[in-house]
Amino acid sequence: MQKEYRKELKAALANSRIKLALSRAISSYRQNTNNALKKYPHTIKMAEEVLKIKQYAIQHMYDLAQEAGKNIEENKGKYYIAMTADEALTIISKLIGRGKLVVKAKSMTAEEIGLREHLEQEGNEVYETDLGEFIIQKLGSRPMHILSPAIHVPREDVASLFSKIIGRELPTDIPTLVATARELLRDKFIRADVGISSANVVSADTGTLFLIENEGNIRLATSAPPVHIALVGMEKLVPTLEDAFKVSEVTWRYANYAIPSYVSLISGPSKTGDIEKVTTYGAHGPRELHVIFLDGGRVKLAEDPVLRQALYCLRCGGCLYECPVFSLTAGYFGDKYFAGIGTVWAAEISKNIEKASSMAYTCLTCGRCKIRCPMKIDVPEMIMKIRKSIAEE
């Protein structure tokens, strides 16, 4: 067991702010999800269908990436397949260069490869535009939940952080804090050279990226700058546009939304033919779209009959609200991804075996995450397999 990890968990446990923030979040998550599933009861059946879509897609990731790539090129975008995290960083570095202003949508895949830190080291100015992620960036912390990265920070702490940034005392009411972030980021969207996003799901037959959100920051980050770069884990690919709609609907419903405010479908760069029917790229939106599909160990992971379940994950984040340990420690029980399922990512994608071992024995294997999971991912079964590998090899 890593000493540093143990220390972090102990510190998290002693931090009553985490418990406070999480207990508020958990009860509203359960209430919202319950309401959403009651209003749209077909979601539960649809989740079974989505599992079948994912099971097929995970076995065909590489082919789907190529099919999607061809279609993106037909739509006048560019595509790349990165076998490793380093390859992905190199591709993106070449596209961006140095001294640029970059606005970023929240992306766990970017977190996985350390994209923001990398671009900053190369002399770019990078702004996280998701409110939670913006808070995390300003705190110099790391995300603690896949959808709500600042889940462990209560409003009082956000107020004191923002007060420091603007040099004026702010009240602790949430609307004021949200308005402050909007104020701080507004001109960054307009001035940015590059916008970076991920995608929740990608349909191979049309090369369409689906981006689910509520804030509107993804719309701005992917449409205001002249260049849009999307970094997408290969597990996000599905065969058809129809499949992608189903995956999206199940994802947002288990992420506790009846319907999100925005779903962006992006299949190519911005264009117009309004003057003499001559197609010209870069009308109001980006003139360039670059999509990088990241393998990073996913294709290999898909060969494991038990651990491949980790790739079925829709990243709805529901499991984290049901994890008893997570409710006390937030993402400190985690690596790039969190809790039980995050252990598989630490072991198989980040190849951080020490961390994965520590996490594997932090999981209670209580199995409540599996009850919540729309894909019925058997986390205890995966943890047992990882423990076996640890203990016996």
Place this chain on the structure above:
Amino acid sequence: MGYKGRQLVPSGLTYIADNIKNKGNILGLPASYRAGWAGGIKFSEDKSTLFFAGCGYQYADMLEPLVNVIKTADKMTDNPDLPMLMSSIPRKFGIDATRLLGSALSRQSKKADNILKDAINVLKAIGIEPGYLGQDEPCCGAPLYHSGFQQDYALVVRQAYERFAAAGVRRIISIVPSCTYALRDLAGKILPEKTIEVKHFIEVLADNISSIKLEYPQSVKVTYHDPCQLGRYMGLIEQPRRVLKSIKNLELVEAQWTSGEWSTCCGGGGGFEVVFPDISYSLSINRIEELIATGADIIVTQCPGCMLQLRSGLKGTKRENIEVLDLATLVARAII
């Protein structure tokens, strides 16, 4: 894959694993102590229906002080490795296994609850007279499996089944959830040819509930805590409720959001209390608060790990007039 080996397994768990391999029980105590609870009970000579008591209940009194020692050590030191070195702790604090055992045994004679005895009384009341292997009862090996030592587990469970076969066992009534899961589901993967039927105590009781009259001595509100392996792993969620609802004078109240398949882990999951004693303790407090919120007078469960955790949590909340009972004890008290 290709990970790094045994040193990455928390030493609290390797300690338990070694005890099972070398001494045949989780604490490494002599086999003769196993059957201490059964004094004065008459078991059937015929072992075709066998009562499997399991380490967790049989050594419950010794587990508690040991876990307390680990918790104290974890609090007393910043050295994060210390609590992991479980085997060295008793030495370090001047507590050896024999002393621990001695004090536990002397307490056991005066002790109020004997859950296993209660379970036997309940079985007898529904007309089942099981056999018991006493100090020859094998370990089910579950902690080996859960710690990652699956090959060792396969060995232990194979030996256990050989012992069952030699004793002429055809049907097992097991009472510890994790033993039951190990003997029933996990063993099935290792020994696909096995024919011995394994049931949990609660299945047998629920199936025969109409054969007894139950009435609690006074009017009580009861809430039920589903142990993870019993509820989510084995799906035994309706059975305990059927039993509780059949008891007169008893009102069953459920936790909001967190009952049945949504039950919250007590914090004991698979030896977690010896890996992270502090987190485990906080989890026990969280869980007991969810259960207390039901307004129950009695919190009932049926797992030695959950019992230990919930009682420790209850102590932590300093709430009075609430007790944590094993379902077997509650039912035994209600037999009329």
